[in-house]
Amino acid sequence: MLATRDIPLLVMPRMRRLVEENLPWRDLVDRRNITPVTLAADRPYQLDEYLTIEPIPVPHRDEHSETVAFRIVGPEHSLLFLPDIDSWEDLDATGRSIEDFIASVDVALLDGTFLDGEELGGRNMAAIPHPTIRYTLDRLAALPQAEQEKVRFIHLNHTNRAESLDLPVVREGEIYPL
Numbered sequence: 001m002l003a004t005r006d007i008p009l010l011v012m013p014r015m016r017r018l019v020e021e022n023l024p025w026r027d028l029v030d031r032r033n034i035t036p037v038t039l040a041a042d043r044p045y046q047l048d049e050y051l052t053i054e055p056i057p058v059p060h061r062d063e064h065s066e067t068v069a070f071r072i073v074g075p076e077h078s079l080l081f082l083p084d085i086d087s088w089e090d091l092d093a094t095g096r097s098i099e100d101f102i103a104s105v106d107v108a109l110l111d112g113t114f115l116d117g118e119e120l121g122g123r124n125m126a127a128i129p130h131p132t133i134r135y136t137l138d139r140l141a142a143l144p145q146a147e148q149e150k151v152r153f154i155h156l157n158h159t160n161r162a163e164s165l166d167l168p169v170v171r172e173g174e175i176y177p178l
Contacts, residue, residue, distance in 0.1 A: 009034040010045065012055060015065035041068070050075050051178065056101075058082060059090035071105060074178025080108040083155040086129040088139060099140070102147055107176045110136060112153025112169060115162045133162050133169075 011019060016036045019025040028034045039045055044054045052073045060067035069082035080101050085091060088098050102108045113130035114120070120128070131139075133153050140148055153169045156162060162169050 004033045006032055006035045008037045010039055010053070011036050012039055012041070012066040012068060014062075018065050041066075044073070056082075056096075057094075058085045059094065060084050060086050069101070071101075072178060077107070077176070077178045078105040079176055079178060080105045080110075081154075082108070082110050084113075085111050085131065088131050088136070098136075099143060099147075102140070102143070102150055106150065107152065108150050109152050109154045109170060109176075111155055112136075112160065112162060113155055113157045115160050115165075115167075119157070119159050119161075133160075133167060137167075 009019065016038050019034075019036055020029050025034075029036060039053075039055045041055055041057045044052045046052050054071040054073075055068040056071060058067050058069050067084055069080060069085075072079045072081060082098075082101070091098060098108075098110070111130055112133045114125070114128075114132045116132050116134045117125050119132075125132075136151075136153075140151065149168075151168055152174075153162060153167065156169060163171070
């Protein structure tokens with residue numbers, strides 16, 4: 001951040017407070033290296049003439065700030081970026097579903113932290129909530145094939161074996177043009 005000036009930092013309200021009230025980020029705000037710009041949940045924000053982002057609150061730990069997914073809309077395509085969530089059922093409880101989000105985009109990058117419940121060698125997976133890749137694939141199995149093909153998993157834990165299997169994970173160099 002050396003010699004930067006007024007670089008916009010797009011944040012949700014609680015994250016803005018965290019940045020403005022806590023070191024070392026507060027120094028960056030005070031020196032005007034960064035300028036927090038508050039986003040509103042479920043409201044599109046125009047990044048430039050081509051790209052719009054929409055923060056979508058999702059249920060996750062939220063101990064320091066909100067957790068959001070982003071719907072990113074470009075001139076030709078759209079993408080859902082949802083790297084962290086506790087469970088699809090918690091999302092359902094908000095009146096939304098992962099199936100509806102997938103239907104609303106061309107590509108869905110979803111939380112793939114864990115492949116399955118056996119991954120952590122007996123640890124209680126309820127203490128580390130994330131829907132597993134296998135669970136998500138089972139849940140989405142009833143969707144039409146075209147909808148299933150939109151899904152790619154990201155945010156893989158270092159113990160996750162999904163990349164070595166024939167599963168829809170984002171691989172190095174894979175690009176999704178908007």
